Amino acid sequence: MIESLILQQGSGWRAQAEVFDEIFFVFLALGTLVGTIVVAYTLWNVYKYRDDGDEPKEGFDAPEVGELPTGQGGPKAKKLFLSFGLSAIVVISLVVYAYGILLYVEEGPDSDGDNIEITVEGYQYGWDYEYPNGHTETGEMIVPADTRIDIAVTSRDVWHNFGSSELRIKTDAIPGDTNTNWFSVSSEEVQAQGGEATYRVECFELCGPGHSAMKGQITVIPQDEWEAWYEDTGSDDSPSGNESASGNTSASIGGSTAGGVPA
Ligand code: CUA
Numbered sequence: 216m217i218e219s220l221i222l223q224q225g226s227g228w229r230a231q232a233e234v235f236d237e238i239f240f241v242f243l244a245l246g247t248l249v250g251t252i253v254v255a256y257t258l259w260n261v262y263k264y265r266d267d268g269d270e271p272k273e274g275f276d277a278p279e280v281g282e283l284p285t286g287q288g289g290p291k292a293k294k295l296f297l298s299f300g301l302s303a304i305v306v307i308s309l310v311v312y313a314y315g316i317l318l319y320v321e322e323g324p325d326s327d328g329d330n331i332e333i334t335v336e337g338y339q340y341g342w343d344y345e346y347p348n349g350h351t352e353t354g355e356m357i358v359p360a361d362t363r364i365d366i367a368v369t370s371r372d373v374w375h376n377f378g379s380s381e382l383r384i385k386t387d388a389i390p391g392d393t394n395t396n397w398f399s400v401s402s403e404e405v406q407a408q409g410g411e412a413t414y415r416v417e418c419f420e421l422c423g424p425g426h427s428a429m430k431g432q433i434t435v436i437p438q439d440e441w442e443a444w445y446e447d448t449g450s451d452d453s454p455s456g457n458e459s460a461s462g463n464t465s466a467s468i469g470g471s472t473a474g475g476v477p478a
Pocket of ligand 1: 338
């Protein structure tokens with residue numbers, strides 16, 4: 216089965232990546248099953264009704280062009296309605312299942328107000344992030360593990376699209392408009408990546424000659440480390456802010472250069 220890429224912390228939280236992988240697997244498995252049955256049944260009928268050189272049976276009612284295939288010998292249209300019925304059940308079940316699970320992706324898990332909202336602003340060519348305390352970062356978004364991160368995405372010039380393939384998030388960045396999305400990465404995943412989980416961010420909307428270089432990064436660190444880092448950012452405007460900016464905490468998080476990300 217599919218190994219979850221990013222598991223969520225506690226209380227039934229599921230990562231978008233996990234949900235999308237599950238939907239993909241269910242559609243692939245059902246599609247393969249139905250396809251196998253249909254092809255096998257077709258081949259069997261091709262063999263069964265092959266032209267073996269005999270004369271047609273007396274009273275054989277050969278189908279004509281435009282006639283509904285009602286099935287020879289049985290009650291009228293039995294096979295037709297059986298296959299329509301089965302198809303309808305499969306399709307309606309898939310619609311209900313996918314709709315229900317995508318509602319979760321749309322609304323996200325209940326964070327009891329512990330979520331963090333970050334404004335993402337795209338520009339030609341890079342990404343700016345603004346935290347609730349007014350602190351801004353360019354290129355690298357640093358967030359805590361086990362926390363629902365809500366992003367409000369906009370643009371200051373042309374249309375961009377903020378997305379991370381690994382996290383399965385993707386949101387239009389449109390000037391004068393704000394689109395929201397969310398993601399969360401578990402501390403288990405952060406541990407698995409050596410105490411700091413990183414995800415590449417790319418622009419998914421052709422926005423000019425620098426489009427393909429419009430990269431960024433989401434860096435997820437343990438909650439306590441993040442809180443220490445975030446407290447320091449609150450003093451951006453005060454004189455002590457300069458000291459902390461060159462302190463250990465931010466240095467250990469990995470350098471962010473304007474608009475760029477280490478390859
Ligand atoms: Cu911004 Cu492409």
